[in-house]
Amino acid sequence: MTGANGLQKLWLFTFIIATCLLVGLFIQSPPKINADFSQIFSQQSVDQQTEKVIEQIRQNNESAHLILLEAAKLDVAVKQAEQLADRLQKTESIREVKITFEPAPKIEEIAQFYAQYPGAFLSERYQNWLAQQNYQAIVDQQFTALTQMVNPLVGSTFSHDPSLALADFLTEQNVSSAVQQTTQGHLYLSLNDSQAVLLYFKPDMSAMNIQQIAAVAEQIDLACQALSAKCLKVGQLFHADYASQSAQFEMMAFSLASMLAITLLICFAYKTVRAYLATLLVISVSIIFGLLALVIFFAEVHILTLVFGCTLIGISADYAFHAMSELAESKQQGQANIKGIHKPLFFGFLTSVIGYIILCFSPFVIFQQVGLFTLAGLLAAYLTVIVIFPYRSWFVGQVSWQGKTWLQVILFGQNKVASAKALLILLTVIVLCLVNLAMRADYSDDVRRFYQVSPELAEQQDKVAQYFQQDSKNQLADFQFYLITADNPQLLLDKERDLTNKLHKLVEQNHLAGYAAMSDWIISANAQKRNWHLLNTYQQTELYQSYLQQLGLSYQPLAQAPQWLDIETWLNQSFAMSFRNQYQQLDGKYYAVVKLYGINQLAELESLADESNQVLFIDRAAKISQQLTQFRGYLINILLLAVAVAWLLLVFSFNMKQATLVTLIPVISSVISMSVSQLVQNELTIFNVLAIVLVLALSFDYAMFYLSKGVVAKVSFTTLISALSSIFVFAILGLSSTPAIASFGLTVFVGILSSYVVAPLAALTKQRDVHAR
Amino acid sequence: MKHCSQVLVVLFSCLYAIGVLANNSWQPIAKQQLKQYLAPYQNLPVKGTFSQSKKLQFLTVPIRSSGEFSIDKQQAELLWQQHKPVQQQTKITPAGIYQQNPGQSDFVKVVDDTVVSQLLLAVFTGDIAEQDWFLWQHNPAQAHCIKSDILLAELSQFVQSIKLCQQQDLTQIALSEKQVETLIELTEYKE
Known part of the structure; x- marks a missing residue:
């Protein structure tokens, strides 16, 4: 124990390299800290090219x-x-x-532009009347328009089109909406x-x-x-700023609170500066390796990862506490080492690894980052404790659990827990909790509810929306939209027209307040040609001639434009400016966006997209929420499987009864914590389930020590200190202003508290030793 | 002497012409007189018949229509029931203009632009003093009429000017659009 062996030298070498690498990476290319909450759960759901277009649209909207x-x-x-x-x-x-x-386009200018394409553009009703040869309805409509008290479109188009087909088309488009x-x-x-x-x-x-x-x-x-x-103010920048400010504050506050709690616990439990420095070493090493892993594997680190990452402080400190208690005890017995806790420490570490590996393979970047950060940090902390702590008795604190009345009281209670009677009571509690969960558990994975919007910004946004709503021409579009794909612009317009015909019905049924689509203003060349033929046929009828005679006009044949209106020409008009972001061309494919306003029936809109595979209903938040629900289902199954695997491993290492008792502890803690979270929050989220990963890992950890050593003063003392440090950290997380973090903190807090209380049950098969040192 | 009398004739003719022109021109109504000038037009008929004549620039014959109207000042609603040349009902409210054709059970919004409906309602309900989009003018040669250009750019795309005249039992509302002149005559029902 006096000279460093190969492993310790290797540890030191790795530590120095890792520190230099991290410092170098921070200086060379500091990682970008992302505070954009909309990016936390980003996941590709369609093909790469379409995803690129969607991303471009998102950036256009968000910029x-x-x-x-x-x-x-x-x-x-x-x-x-x-x-x-x-x-x-x-x-x-x-x-x-x-x-x-x-300058805003004038109604007359818009009318003049469309007048260049006679007969090409018809309103839906005018087109239907023509198609059904219901010419009397057209004449009635012509007189209705001509006698309207005020109708600028009649004056603007009549000289070009006495049939008033164009006036009716522009009326349908609510042409004044282009005027601001x-x-x-x-x-x-x-x-x-x-x-x-x-x-x-x-x-x-x-x-x-x-x-x-x-x-x-x-x-x-x-x-x-x-x-x-x-x-x-309205915009992503203001939300990102608020999110980063509050996350940075919480990260700082949680880290400081954790460190303060650990400092106080060490002062109370180990009473030496050396013990404090030893714990600090384990925490520092774990953070360095956690950060290094993040920087190597991710170009951008989300700020929430760092907030969640604060939990690493509490977990890695646990290893230090167990090792220091073991060193203190073994030193008094002759030689300071931690061999006595190798097995429980390893099993505790293994269950944590299993938990965090699950997160690394989740489809969401935030969970991957939290998983990788904690995994790398825990590995470093475990190796530090195993390799470095036995190196010198320097790490041993002045710890003594003899003659402490409070510890005797705790041991007495824990011995009561480690009994068949307590097991029966706990099993009853579990059944009640399970019934509560089965009857009342309501899950909500709506991604929009995982983070808190600044109340001030929300208020400003509401006011802006009020301003826009007051002016019916300038409403703010909803986040959901349709994306239509086609091989050429003509097909694109035809497909979009098919969709808008259906959307029109939804608007009439009040399922939707409105929509903005190019094809309301421009249709394909073929459709323009069809319209021209329909109108030309009507204009040659006697009814139309009689209408002209009543007005004192003579018949003029319907002219045909030298070429039909195309998207590019139309988009170049100032009144079409607002549609420029709704049309894109990428690698030979053409894309159109249909914006939606005031959605009342989401399901109806989704089902419209299902009718064609070239029409996508883009609802990013709903899609992510749906994927989170799916992931939550997978996570629960994987956790059940992980518990089963852990039980099997324990059966091989111990015996069936001991394995079952140890496995029961994390199960009991998880069910209690979920049930309490449900009662407090009313709705459970993916973050409550995620917290169970940590609850399982820490519960196994505590249970392993009681299984190996029994209900003895040292284990009781050390688990108390380690539980207190974690409980404190997670209780603070539960107060976070970010609902996702608060949910996570609450479940882990209750879970660890339950684990600490029920963990002595693992010692049911062990000899009880109230007075053991 | 002959020349002198000629000069005097020309001079008097010029003065007379200036006088006539001055009498025929529209002049803004002074603020303190506004109330007095607008008073007769703030109590237009609320129920009666109308006849409308629309002159389009390219038409030699005006398009005539007629029917009945009723105004609900409390609800700020104008009901325009046209009988000729085609049957149709139009309802003008502050929220927009709605139409109901024969065979239709409900009114359908045809004009979403609230400024147009608000302008028409202001004129028909006599709420013309407060609106800042009017610049009322009077003309001594047409003592029974007042006129206003529409100041709001957005609104002037629809209606450029309004002229209100009241003589005995007849009220006239003239609306000027680009290329269209509309003259509406209202006759109140007698009790």
């Missing part, structure tokens, strides 16, 4: 940021918007700051007695790390504070 400058008077709001725009233009990482927009309220080029919205001027900008989110996001958000905040108008 657009809005600030509404709200004031009682419009001129004040305009002035303040101009001041803010000046400040933002000087800010790095922000591009395309816009407060003035192209502007003052000196500024777009503005009105709500009650206030006016809001719109400022638009695009931060380069993909190139920004959390520090830069925070800096830009702070600059915007400062600029807003200097204004008399109120800033209403």
Whole structure:
């Protein structure tokens, strides 16, 4: 025990290399810390090319940021918007700051444009009347339009198209929706007695790390504070900033609280600076190796991984506590070593490894990162304790559990637990908990409820939505949309038209408030040709001639445009500007997006996409939630399987009775913690199930020590210290403002508490030794 | 002397022409007089018959329509029942313009633009003093009429100006659109 052996030298060498590597990687290319919550569960669900298009659409949507400058008077709001725009233009990482927009297209200009394509565009009802040769209905409609009190479309199109087919088409498209309220080029919205001027900008989110996001958000905040108008902010940058600020705060608070708890526990239990330094060494090594694994395997690390990662402090400290207690005891018996705890320590470590390996193979990047970080950290902590602690008796603390009255009380209680009677009571409790779970457990894996949106931002977003809703022409689109794929633009328009015909019915049935699709404004060349033929046939009828005579007009043959309207020409028009992001071409494929507004019946919309494999209903949040539900199912099955495998391993290493008792402890703890979580939260989530991985690992850990050593003072003392350190950490996690972390913390907290209480049951077959040292 | 009288004739003619022109031109109504000028148009008939004549730039004959109307000032709703040339009912509310054709059981929204319906409602219900999109003018030569250009750019795409006239039992509302002139005559039902 005086000179370092090969293993210890190897450990030291590996530690030095790992530290240098980590420092080098941090200096060379520091890992990007991601604070975007929408990216936590990102998972590819369609083919790579389509995924690329979806990602591009997502980036386009998310890169657009809005600030509404709200004031009682419009001129004040305009002035303040101009001041803010000046400040933002000087800010790095922000591009395309816009407060003035192209002059809004006039109804007359839109009408003039379509007049170049006579007969090509018909409203749905006009087309139906023509197809059914219900010409009287058309004449009635013509007189209805002509006698309407106000109808600018009649005046704008009548000279080109006395049949008023174009006027009816433009009326159906609610053509004035392309026209917006502007003052000196500024777009503005009105709500009650206030006016809001719109400022638009695009931060380069993909190139920004959390520090830069925070800096830009702070600059915007400062600029807003200097204004008399109120800033209403909408955009990913503000949410990412809030998420990173709160996650960083929690990460710092949880780490400090864990370290403080561990320091106090060491002072209370081991009473030496050396014991403290030894624990600190294990924790530091585990964090270094955990971080190194993350940096090597992931280009981007999510900030939530680091928050969850704080749990590593508590678990790795456990190994140090067990080793220090064993060293102290064995030293008093002659030679300081930890051979006596090799077996339980190894089994405890093994069950943790099984738990975290499951996470590494999950389909979600956040779970992979948490799994890998903890796995690498635990391996390093385990090896440090096994290899380094026996190296010198230096690590031994001044620990003594003799003559401590409180410990005697605990031992007395634990001996009561390690009895057949207690086993029966616990089994009854389990049955009750299982009944509670079976009857009342309600799972919700809605990804939108896993993180908390800043109340201030949520309020501002609601106000912005109110402004937009007030103006029925400018509503905010829902997150869900349709993506249509085709081999050429003509097919694309035909497919989109098929879909919008069905969507139109859903709007009539009030399942949807509205939608925005290109094919309402432009149809394929073939469809335009068909329309022209239908209208031309009508215009040659006697009924139409009589209508013209009543108006004092003579018949003019329907002209045919030299070429039909194509997507590119249409998209170049200013009134089609808002549709430019809804059309994409990639590697010979054509894509169109149909935006949706005010969804009331999600299932109906999903079923429309099922009718064609070239129409995808993109509902990222619902898809992720669905995948999480699926993963939760797999996870529960894998956990059951892992418990069965652990039981089998224990049967081979011990005996059937001992194996069953040890296995019962994690099962009891898990069922109790799930049941309590259900009672507290009402709804269980994937994070409660995920917490069970940790509960199982730690419960096995405690149970193994009681199985190996029995209910003895040393084990009781050490498990108390280690449970306290973990309980403290997870109780704090339970207070997190992020619901996902809070759920996880609560379940682990209750789970560890239950494990600590029921773990002595593993010693049911052992001789009880209340007075043992 | 002959020349002198000629100069005087020309001078008087010019003065008369200026006077006539001045009398015929529309002048903004001063703020303090606005109430007095608008008063007669704030109590338009609430129930009666209408006849409408629409002149389109490219048509030699105006398009005429007629029917009945009723206004519910409390509900801010105008019901326009057209009998000729085609039967149809139009309902104008602050939320938009709705139409019901024969055979249809419900009104269907035909104009989503609330500004148009709000403008028409303001005119028909007499709520024309508060709206800041009006600039009311008077013309001494047409003492029984007032006129306003529409100041709101968004609204002027629909209606450019409005003229209201009231003489004895007849109320006239003239709406000017681009290429379209609409004249509506309202006659109140007598009790």
